[in-house]
Amino acid sequence: MRLPNCRRCSVEGDGKELAPPVRNPFVHDLRFTTLQKAQIAVMTVTLFPLRLLMAAFMMLLAWPFAFLASMGRSETAMEPQNLWRRVVDVVLKTLMRAMWFTGGFHWMKVKGRQAPPSEAPIFTLAPHSSYFDAIPVTMTMASIVMKAESKDIPLWGTLIKYIRPVFVSRSDQDSRRKTVEEIKRRAQSDGEWPQIMIFPEGTCTNRSCLITFKPGAFIPAVPVQPVVIRYPNTLDTITWTWQGPGAFKILWLTLCQLHNEFEIEYLPTYTPSEEEKKNPALFAQNVRRIMAKALDVPITDYTFEDCQLAMAEGQLRLPSDTCLLEFARLVRRLGLKRDKTGRILEDYGMRARKRRGERVQLEEFARFLDAPESDLIRDMFALFDEHEDGTMDIREFVIALSVVCRPARTLETMKLAFKMYVEEVDSSIIEGELACILQTALGVADLSVTSLFQAVDAHDEGKITFESFQSFAELHPDFAEEFLFGEKRVFRSPSQTPVAPPASNGFCKKLD
DSSP states (O other): OOOOTTOOOOBOTTSOBOOOOSSOTTBOOOOOOHHHHHHHHHHHHTHHHHHHHHHHHHHHHHHHHHHHHHTTOOSSSOOOOOHHHHHHHHHHHHHHHHHHHHTTOOOEEEESOOOOTTTOSEEEEEOOOOGGGGHHHHHHTOEEEEEGGGGGSTTHHHHHHHTOOEEEOTTOTTHHHHHHHHHHHHHTSTTOSOOEEEOTTOSOOOSSSBOOOOGGGTTTOOOEEEEEEEOOOSSOOOOOOSBSSOHHHHHHHHHTSSOOOEEEEEOOOBOOOHHHHHOHHHHHHHHHHHHHHHHTOOBOOOOHHHHHHHTOOSSSOOOTTOTHHHHHHHHHHTTOOTTOOHHHHHHHHHHHHHTTTOEEOHHHHHHHTTOOOOHHHHHHHHHHOTTSSSOEEHHHHHHHHHHHHSTTOHHHHHHHHHHHHSOTTTOEEOHHHHHHHHHHHHTOSOOOOHHHHHHHOTTOOSOEEHHHHHHHHHHOTTHIIIIIITTSSTTOOTTSOOOOOOOSSSTTTTOO
16 A cells, blocks of 8 residues: 655654554554464453452552552642652552553563653653553552543542542633643652653554654653553554454453563653743654654654544544545644634635636645645645646545534535535536545545445436435435445454555545
8 A cells, every 4th residue: 555645754853754654543453363262262261350350359459558548638739758658659569560460461571761750750651552551650650641530430549549640620621721730830849749641642542653742741841751662462452542442342352361561661861952842842743753763653643633533423434544634634734724614615615616627736726725835735735636647626625624624514515515516407416426525525545336326316317416315314324334335344454455446536546
C-alpha cells in the first residue's frame, strides 16, 4: 500500500524525515491461529481464574494501607515525606508488583535512570495504548491526571486517592483551566509534591505512531522526563483502542498468556528553552520527536478529535483504512474548523455545483478556499488529484469537508452531495455519480455501489433522487454495512495491505 504523497511527517532534528504510519492508530485488529485459540481455551479454564483471583487478593491486601495513609489528608495541601509514607510506598509497590506478576508480567525491563522530583517534576509517557499502562504508576507511585469519578470506584478508588492525583471534573465547565493550574502549582513546588505522570497523547492508540501531544504537561514550562513504554509480546493482547477488543476481552486474553513482556525506558530529562517555555506546543513537539526516535516509530498530526471522527455513529461508518483521517488532519492545519456551519457548507456546495464537474487546477482551488497557495494547500489538492494531471473536482472536497465537520449526520452530507451532482431537469443522479459521492464520503477507493443503487432504484429507471435515497436510508439505517461492505470490509485489519483498483474519484486514489 502506497500512502498519499501529501502525507508528510515532521522532520527530526538531524534532518531525517520519519516514515508515515501505515495503520490507523485508533484501530486494533486481533487475530489468532488455531493453535493460539486452543491455548486460550485451555488457559481460560485453568490459569485465567487463578490469576484473576490472585490479582484481586493483592488489591485487597493493598487497600487497608492506602486507606489508612489517606485518612484525614487534604487534597490540596502537601504532606511531608515522613517515615510512615515511605513505608506505605514500599508496601504498596511490593503488593502491586506481586499483582502484576500474578498477571503474567514476570520480568519488567527497566532502562535509564528515573530523575528525582527536584530535577523533573513531570513524567511524559508514551505511547498510551492500554489500561496496563498503569504499571509505571504503581512502580513509581507518581501522581496522575484522571477524572474525578474514578475516586468513587470501590477498592480501586482508595488506591487512586493515595497517589494524590489531579482530578478532572466533567461537571465543572472550568475544570480544564483548574487542572492546568494545579499541574503548574505542583510542578513548580521545587520537588515538594510527588512527580506527575502524564500521557500527553490523551487517548489510546495501537503504538504504530505517536499522535499529537496535548500541551497540558508542557504549560508549566518546567523540565520533564520523557518515558517510553513497550509491550514486545509476539501476540498483542495488550492494546485497547477505540476500535478493537473491549476492556474485559483484553484482560481475559492477557491473563491467558503464559508471559507478558513489559519494558520501560527513562530518557534524559528535557529542559525547555526560553522559546519552548513561551510556546508549549513547540515544547510538546520537540519532546515527542525525541520519544518517537527512541521508540523508532513515526509521528503524525492525528489527534483525539480524529479518533472521534473515526468512531462517529453515522450511517456511513468509516472503514479502518479511510483517507478521511488524513483529510481531517489537513483540514485542521488549514484552519478549516470542524464546526463549520451548514450555511458555509451550503455556500461551498452552491459554488461547486456551478462548475458542474469542471476540474480545476491548484490555483483555482486556492481561490475557492480564499487562501494563498502553500504546501498545505498542495497537500490537500493532491488528495483529490485523481489522474495526477494537476486537476481536481471541487465537489469531492466539499463532500469530504461535510463528513469531517458533521460525521454523524450522514443524510445532511448526502443531501449536499446530491445538490452538487443532480441534473437540473429531474434532480436525479446515476450510479457512477453515487459511487463518486460514497467513495469520497467514506474515504475509500475500492467500492462497488451497484447493489445499493439497484435497491434504491426500485423502478429500474437507471437514476435516483435524494428523496428516494432518503426514504431507503430511513428503512435501512445500516445500508452501508448491508449493501456496500457486507461482512467483507467494514473494519479492515490494519495489519493487512489493501490493494485498491482505480477509483472513480480522486480522494483515495493513492491508497494502492
